[in-house]
Amino acid sequence: MSQTRKKADLDNPEWTKADFAKAGRPDAVLPAEVLAAFPRTTRGAQKAPTKVPLSIRLSPEVVAHYKATGPGWQTRIDEDLKKAAGL
Template sequence: MARVDAHVIQPEEYIELPELTDEMFARARFSKGGRPVSANPRVLISLRLPADLLEKWRATGPGWQTRMAERLKRVT
């Protein structure tokens, strides 16, 4: 990789690159990537909880926020 990083592109190397045309741009497809849009998106809120309660949830491991949300759904 050091050799690749050290390479300086010379003017004659630009000949290898095709000229971009309007037709090429018309055929191009762009994707933002990421997750698909949810039918039921989450809403960011600010909520103050006791530190010991929060630590107990975090101690349950990855996914604790989802489990907390599921538990709250059952309460309501």
């Protein structure tokens, strides 16, 4: 048991490699009405990829500033970087 966990959760034990190996995809093991309660939350692949995924480190102040502007903050960072680069 992890030191960060205070006590074992007997109703929800940690999965082992064997548990992961025998697990099935949700759409293969759950009824349709259960699946309908959990709408898809990922976007999926882009039809025509236009951006390159990467990891970048920014100061907390910059991230907080852009996140405070609401959804689309990563796009706004991209737009501001394009302007700064003269693109």
